[in-house]
Amino acid sequence: MSLGILSLPVLPVRSEPSERSELTTQLMFGEVFEILEVKDSWTMIRNQADGYQGWVTSKMLTVISDDMKDRLLQLPTKVLREPITIFKAFSSEIFLPAGSRFYVKNNHYFHPVGPDLMKFTPQRVGLETTFPQSLSESVLQTALQFMNAPYLWGGKTILGMDCSGLTQVSASINGFQLPRDASDQAQLGKEEFLSMSLPGDLAFFSNSEGRIVHVGLVCGQNKILHASSSVHIDDLDEQGIFSRELKKHTHQLHSIKRIFPS
Numbered sequence: 001m002s003l004g005i006l007s008l009p010v011l012p013v014r015s016e017p018s019e020r021s022e023l024t025t026q027l028m029f030g031e032v033f034e035i036l037e038v039k040d041s042w043t044m045i046r047n048q049a050d051g052y053q054g055w056v057t058s059k060m061l062t063v064i065s066d067d068m069k070d071r072l073l074q075l076p077t078k079v080l081r082e083p084i085t086i087f088k089a090f091s092s093e094i095f096l097p098a099g100s101r102f103y104v105k106n107n108h109y110f111h112p113v114g115p116d117l118m119k120f121t122p123q124r125v126g127l128e129t130t131f132p133q134s135l136s137e138s139v140l141q142t143a144l145q146f147m148n149a150p151y152l153w154g155g156k157t158i159l160g161m162d163c164s165g166l167t168q169v170s171a172s173i174n175g176f177q178l179p180r181d182a183s184d185q186a187q188l189g190k191e192e193f194l195s196m197s198l199p200g201d202l203a204f205f206s207n208s209e210g211r212i213v214h215v216g217l218v219c220g221q222n223k224i225l226h227a228s229s230s231v232h233i234d235d236l237d238e239q240g241i242f243s244r245e246l247k248k249h250t251h252q253l254h255s256i257k258r259i260f261p262s
Contacts, residue, residue, distance in 0.1 A: 002035040003064045004045065005112055009096050010157055013054035017042030023154035024054050025165070025180055030077075030101030030111055032064070049172070052180045068112050075103040075110070081173050083145050083158035086123040093123065097157035098145070099169040135174060136200025136260035140217050140225070143170035149231045163215050163227045167202060170217070176260060182215035189259035194238055197256050205240055205251035214251050216241070226251075 006027045014021040017039050027033065027047060036053065037044035043058045064072070080100040087094050087109070102109040102120065110117040133141065143166055145158075152160025156169050164182040171178045178185050186204045197203070197218045205214040216226025216236075224236040228250065235242040240253040 003032055003048075003069055004035055004043075004061045005032050005064055006030065006060075007062045007111065007113060008060055009094065009100070011056055011060055012154070013045070013047075013052070013056055015054060017044075017055040021055065023152075025052050025154050026156045027056065028099045028101065028156065029096050030103075032072075035061075035063070049177055050168070050180050062112065064112060065115060068115065068117075071117070072103055072112065075105055078102045078104045078109065079173050079175075081142065083149075087120040088123055089118060089120045094120075097159070098142075099156060099172055134200070134260075134262045135176065136198060136258075136262040138174050138200075139167075139170050139176070139260050140200040140219065142173050143167070143217050143225055143231075146170075146227075146231045147225075147233075149227070151227050151229050151231075161227055161231065166225075166227045166231060167215050167217060171260070174260075178259075183212040185215055185259070186212050186255065186257060189257035192256045192258050194236070194253070194256055198258070198262050200260050200262060201256050201258050203236065203256045204254045206254040207252070210254075212254055218256065 006029055009029050011027040012023050013025045013027055015024050032048045033045040035043055036046055041058050042055050044055055046053045080096060080098050083098050085096050102111055109120040111120055146166060149158045150160050153162050155161040156165040168178045168180055199220040201218040203216050203218055203224055204212050207213045216224040219225050222236050223233050224241060225233050240249050241251040243250050
């Protein structure tokens with residue numbers, strides 16, 4: 001099976017091979033994918049990180065040769081933590097979102113470009129942001145960096161993200177791979193009472209039919225960080241999410257799961 005890698009900052013993944021089709025997720029810089037089908041100017045791919053499938057524009061993809069694939073497997077990877085990072089490459093600058101992936105060799109960042117590896121250089125010192133807390137707290141602190149990002153169905157960057165994109169990217173940056181959709185994320189972990197929840201636990205919310213349609217991160221003190229209109233903090237109680245701005249409950253609480261070690 002042929003493999004490819006994204007060499008652009010981000011790429012829309014759609015439900016059908018059409019620009020008018022629904023955006024279901026995004027492929028991030030450096031993510032490797034399997035090529036499943038080619039149809040006209042579109043390619044059906046499967047993201048190796050989370051197994052998510054969809055259609056992308058073929059001309060935006062970079063196919064990895066067997067030789068390059070063998071070379072990459074020998075190198076460790078690094079996931080960008082900051083919301084936007086500027087790198088020098090191609091004799092110019094490229095802006096890359098958090099969640100982008102690089103291959104690391106001798107403390108330098110590399111990415112396949114054509115048949116060879118190209119070096120990317122961060123444009124400022126102190127690129128790495130580290131959080132000394134537990135994994136659950138680190139995921140929450142990472143997610144807080146996306147405060148005020150606008151809501152975008154299928155989005156996964158500071159320029160637009162949805163609820164499960166926020167939780168997935170924040171976990172991925174900290175080395176923990178979550179499924180893409182909230183309903184699948186809810187299958188993981190151990191269920192907890194709200195009164196026993198800890199910062200970094202995931203709270204899931206359902207519609208009137210009981211289907212999970214939303215997810216956010218518990219912040220402690222009856223607060224929740226989630227993406228709805230934007231990434232922001234609301235109140236959380238046994239009924240669900242209460243918006244002080246709207247003066248009403250907006251999401252019905254389904255369950256709280258402890259997925260990340262605390």
